[in-house]
Amino acid sequence: MKGKHSCELLDEDRFAAPDDFLEEQGYEYHDMSREYKKAAHNACANQPCSNRCCEENPCSNGATCTELCHHAKQKFNCTCPHGFFGKFCEKRILSCKQLQLQAEKPKRSTVDTLYDPASKSFYETFCDFTSENGFVWTLLESFSVANNNHFKAQPFYKDYPVNQNSFKWNKFRLSLRIMNSTLSHSSHFRATCNFNTDGLVKTDYLRGKTTELNILLLNSRQCETLEYINIRGHEAYNVSVWMVQEKSVHIHTDSHNGGSYCQFKSALNGSKGGGGEDNFGLYVTINRKHRCSSEDSSTTQWWFGEQ
Numbered sequence: 001m002k003g004k005h006s007c008e009l010l011d012e013d014r015f016a017a018p019d020d021f022l023e024e025q026g027y028e029y030h031d032m033s034r035e036y037k038k039a040a041h042n043a044c045a046n047q048p049c050s051n052r053c054c055e056e057n058p059c060s061n062g063a064t065c066t067e068l069c070h071h072a073k074q075k076f077n078c079t080c081p082h083g084f085f086g087k088f089c090e091k092r093i094l095s096c097k098q099l100q101l102q103a104e105k106p107k108r109s110t111v112d113t114l115y116d117p118a119s120k121s122f123y124e125t126f127c128d129f130t131s132e133n134g135f136v137w138t139l140l141e142s143f144s145v146a147n148n149n150h151f152k153a154q155p156f157y158k159d160y161p162v163n164q165n166s167f168k169w170n171k172f173r174l175s176l177r178i179m180n181s182t183l184s185h186s187s188h189f190r191a192t193c194n195f196n197t198d199g200l201v202k203t204d205y206l207r208g209k210t211t212e213l214n215i216l217l218l219n220s221r222q223c224e225t226l227e228y229i230n231i232r233g234h235e236a237y238n239v240s241v242w243m244v245q246e247k248s249v250h251i252h253t254d255s256h257n258g259g260s261y262c263q264f265k266s267a268l269n270g271s272k273g274g275g276g277e278d279n280f281g282l283y284v285t286i287n288r289k290h291r292c293s294s295e296d297s298s299t300t301q302w303w304f305g306e307q
Contacts, residue, residue: 063089096127131200231267252281
């Protein structure tokens with residue numbers, strides 16, 4: 001009614017959550033005033049304080065509540081389990097980028113738990129926050145040469161999830177639905193070798209823009225422009241490369257036959273003939289001088305990255 005006012009006690013104040021407090025006509029904000037007095041000498045100095053804020057556990061999704069008494073405006077803290085964030089751990093982590101943004105300190109690259117809203121379930125993948133400045137990379141697939149038979153006939157446009165809930169570097173792939181969801185907010189893709197043991201090494205490495213090539217839809221043999229490619233030390237920037245992905249053929253480059261069709265020709269030097277040297281997948285014709293196929297334990301990774 002006109003001339004009447006109501007008072008609402010908020011969970012946060014303008015110091016604890018400044019981004020949530022925006023000036024709005026008709027409302028006034030007032031801080032609560034609290035006085036503190038020095039305790040008597042006979043007080044129990046070692047007894048922990050108790051504000052009883054965790055008594056009914058305000059934290060969600062199995063989070064741990066800890067009472068805080070050192071500051072009057074911070075009464076409790078929720079320690080979130082994997083896959084959740086927020087003051088009450090009420091929000092689910094949907095991407096590696098979101099995981100980086102909500103972290104209070106620089107995030108370490110590691111296997112993380114993310115949430116797929118379509119299936120209402122969690123899955124695991126490796127989130128790389130540090131190998132390339134300005135990028136967050138989400139691992140789509142990783143497999144060893146020893147496990148090549150499980151992957152060589154599986155193009156990315158087929159749904160072929162492997163170990164989404166028990167991550168393994170030598171045998172892993174996300175579902176097509178999750179890869180498409182990751183692609184929707186990604187600007188780049190890349191392929192790496194032995195990332196699990198060597199980190200990012202740009203000998204035997206490629207990177208391209210998702211706007212120029214959708215690796216989840218490629219169904220042909222054709223020249224595609226990549227930002228960068230390195231095969232056995234032969235490198236080039238912004239050149240067309242022979243990219244292959246077909247029914248029952250995993251995505252890969254062919255550094256032997258590709259030189260006959262596309263701009264990237266330098267890797268012909270030292271390449272394997274026959275069916276053509278397979279790099280970053282398929283591995284029917286193997287060159288042991290390529291880091292991804294140097295040994296049976298060597299691994300290949302494909303990623304989506306966002307800036």
